[in-house]
Amino acid sequence: MYVHNYIKQKPKLDDIATYYHKAMNENVIIKHFVKNKINILKKHRQTLDLGINQISDISGAANSLKELTNLNNLNLYNNQISNIDQLSKLTNLKTLDLSHNKISDISALKELTNLQMLGLGNNKISNVSVFKNLTNLRELILLDNPISNDDIQALKNALPRCEINEIRVKKPNIYLYPEKTEELSVQVIPQGRITKSIPEYNGGWKVTVDPNGKIDNAYDFLFYEASINYKFTLDKGWIVNKGNFNEEMNSILTSIGLNYKEKSDFIEYWSKELNWKTSKYAVYYLDPKEINEAIKLNLSKEPDSILRAYFYFVPIKDNQNLEIKKPEIKEFKRNGFTVVEWGGIGK
Known part of the structure; x- marks a missing residue:
């Protein structure tokens, strides 16, 4: 599912949904929002793209997101999100893009051990110790965060198979x-x-x-x-x-x-x-x-x-x-x- 609609308000994620979806497709392209709920999404959905909007709060969508047991790819790029605690249940995720948000605390990510690609560029992250547990990572983007060069080098040593901070x-x-x-x-x-x-x-x-x-x-x-x-x-x-x-x-x-x-x-x-x-x-x-x-x-x-x-x-x-x-x-x-x-x- 792809949703790029540049919402002018700052909605909560549970207020966001679609007027149209194809029940038999795993990945659906959506171009509009209306007043429905995100829980209309089918449980077998594998990809959910909510990038480039102004989503500020995902707490209300916790139960709905948890039901997406087959979700492998989640894009929340370029929003207004600061709290990501509700993502800790999405343990099947392989790709997660949270770049260009307002995130400082990433402790919730320690449970997402299946992640292979993680985008966190342009946030407010300084503590990177959680990444050492994510041994399946192959790509980690941390550009434009207040992270020391020493911490970046320590991460590279801890995750030798992961590309870190590469443009x-x-x-x-x-x-x-x-x-x-x-x-x-x-x-x-x-x-x-x-x-x-x-x-x-x-x-x-x-x-x-x-x-x-x-x-x-x-x-x-x-x-x-x-x-x-x-x-x-x-x-x-x-x-x-x-x-x-x-x-x-x-x-x-x-x-x-x-x-x-x-x-x-x-x-x-x-x-x-x-x-x-x-x-x-x-x-x-x-x-x-x-x-x-x-x-x-x-x-x-x-x-x-x-x-x-x-x-x-x-x-x-x-x-x-x-x-x-x-x-x-x-x-x-x-x-x-x-x-x-x-x-x-x-x-």
């Missing part, structure tokens, strides 16, 4: 434009790990590049993806609309200095990658200094001109009035050996 950097493309055909070595060093690459990374790329950017007579760019541990500053950027994404993003990329090919590649990828949870997204432009800290880029020959353009995409609630200061963009001039890289992170 997925998607599809960075590195374009190389030497003045003449050259053999170049390129190395990417993230604060984390590389998860994908084309061509195969193997600790670094050694490639032959033509002035038109063609790499080894086969590739237009070097591609990789990475999972990193880094907290970026999100304070400057733009707001883009679903219906005008291509046009608005093209204007942004032009101002930054990408050429036609680079812009086309970016827009083709991100227009499909964003799942458009809402009709607008904040597009934060990441500080190049932070990019260089989070993902170092080493080349065997120093570029005369280099541009590393990274963006962080965050959905904006339809009832949210968000103003973002636009970044000051310096003109990018392509002189001599030029390197251009773009990449993104999506919530």
